Amino acid sequence: MADRTPTGAGHGRAVVPLVRMTARRRDEAHRAATPLELFFDLCFVVAVAQAGGRLVHAVAEGDPGHGVTGYLFVFFAIYWAWVNFTWFASAYDCDDVPYRIATLVQISGVLVLAAGVPRAFDHADYGVAVLGYLIMRVALTLQWLRAAHNETGAARVAALRFAAGLVVVQLGWVVLLLLPDAAWGWGFVPLAAAELAVPVFAESRHETSWHPHHIAERYGLFTIIVLGETIAAATVAVQSALDESAALDELLPIAAGGLVIVFAAFWIYFAVPIHEYLHSNRQAFFWGYGHYLIFGSAAAIGAGIEVAVEQATHHAHISTLAASLAVTVPTALFMITVWLVHARHFKRGTAQNLVLLVGALLVLPAGFAGHWAVPLTGLIAAGTVAVGVYLSVRGGAGEPAGRATG
Numbered sequence: 001m002a003d004r005t006p007t008g009a010g011h012g013r014a015v016v017p018l019v020r021m022t023a024r025r026r027d028e029a030h031r032a033a034t035p036l037e038l039f040f041d042l043c044f045v046v047a048v049a050q051a052g053g054r055l056v057h058a059v060a061e062g063d064p065g066h067g068v069t070g071y072l073f074v075f076f077a078i079y080w081a082w083v084n085f086t087w088f089a090s091a092y093d094c095d096d097v098p099y100r101i102a103t104l105v106q107i108s109g110v111l112v113l114a115a116g117v118p119r120a121f122d123h124a125d126y127g128v129a130v131l132g133y134l135i136m137r138v139a140l141t142l143q144w145l146r147a148a149h150n151e152t153g154a155a156r157v158a159a160l161r162f163a164a165g166l167v168v169v170q171l172g173w174v175v176l177l178l179l180p181d182a183a184w185g186w187g188f189v190p191l192a193a194a195e196l197a198v199p200v201f202a203e204s205r206h207e208t209s210w211h212p213h214h215i216a217e218r219y220g221l222f223t224i225i226v227l228g229e230t231i232a233a234a235t236v237a238v239q240s241a242l243d244e245s246a247a248l249d250e251l252l253p254i255a256a257g258g259l260v261i262v263f264a265a266f267w268i269y270f271a272v273p274i275h276e277y278l279h280s281n282r283q284a285f286f287w288g289y290g291h292y293l294i295f296g297s298a299a300a301i302g303a304g305i306e307v308a309v310e311q312a313t314h315h316a317h318i319s320t321l322a323a324s325l326a327v328t329v330p331t332a333l334f335m336i337t338v339w340l341v342h343a344r345h346f347k348r349g350t351a352q353n354l355v356l357l358v359g360a361l362l363v364l365p366a367g368f369a370g371h372w373a374v375p376l377t378g379l380i381a382a383g384t385v386a387v388g389v390y391l392s393v394r395g396g397a398g399e400p401a402g403r404a405t406g
Helices: 035-060 064-092 097-123 127-150 153-178 183-202 212-243 248-269 281-312 320-346 349-366 370-395
Strands: none
Touching: 035 064, 035 097, 035 212, 035 281, 064 097, 064 127, 064 183, 064 212, 064 281, 097 127, 127 153, 153 183, 183 281, 212 248, 212 281, 248 281, 248 320, 248 370, 281 320, 281 370, 320 349, 320 370, 349 370
């Protein structure tokens, strides 16, 4: 058995049968996402698509309350399953045979979770989804126990705390599953809070050696995947409408506006080198947790575009205003949360800090523009990007606001 973790895991090298799983260095050079991590992310597209599809159906049928609530529940499960693996892999990816097998088992759990999304969304039947979660949790718990076996001192304690926290909270989900359906209404939020508390508790005395550049890349790649799913969903919606000989003059503005919104969302997110800001858990926890809203709103934009297409082709039982708000509200939420969680750390001065907030405030009333709401939202989003670029060029690129000098 080899005595150290390979530093080039997954890139241009044969898989190692077995290595000693120890923490990777936070200052490791050229740390990048591995093919296995990319494959893991790709499988999450299925779950994201399922959640977005159920949201479209609920909103188009005139039940936005149930749709949004169900979407928030289901998307949290998707987001948190991805987060758990991503941060562990950043600290302990050794890319040997046991590690790969454990990751593939987690991918199987993701697909089971995705298969359970429609039941959870439509009938509050969480059995299949919890089973998928359980599969992922068993594999990840074994990974943390393996890490603990090879660690000493505070690092060992942190790994054992992670394993124990995963087991305790997963038992909570199983118990909730055995209770009456009404229990999910009051049980979900405390258990979700417990999930978020596990990393804080586990790393209270010792930070795992996650890699800032690697984590930033992983979150960026998942943002791309979510935005890509948004484009795919909107494309399918427009294609279906055209197959039914719907009026092209009603669909082209929606398609064009939706595309510009997604382009602007991409530009807004990737405008800052966030790895320069991530130095410790103090910055990383809020930034990582805040991506629940960033990912969720990005995926909801695609669902909103689908709803707008269905309303324009008379397949949705909602008003034009409701369909328009299905696009403008998640777009505004994306702008606000990207500024709050991600971009503001690199903004200098009042003008730069106000760009995304003002853009979001302008997007919201665009929902009242009738059939032109989506293209108008696209124009506002593009204008926001243009103003941001202008102010950035005029002000010059700089370090994160907290580290800026002069």
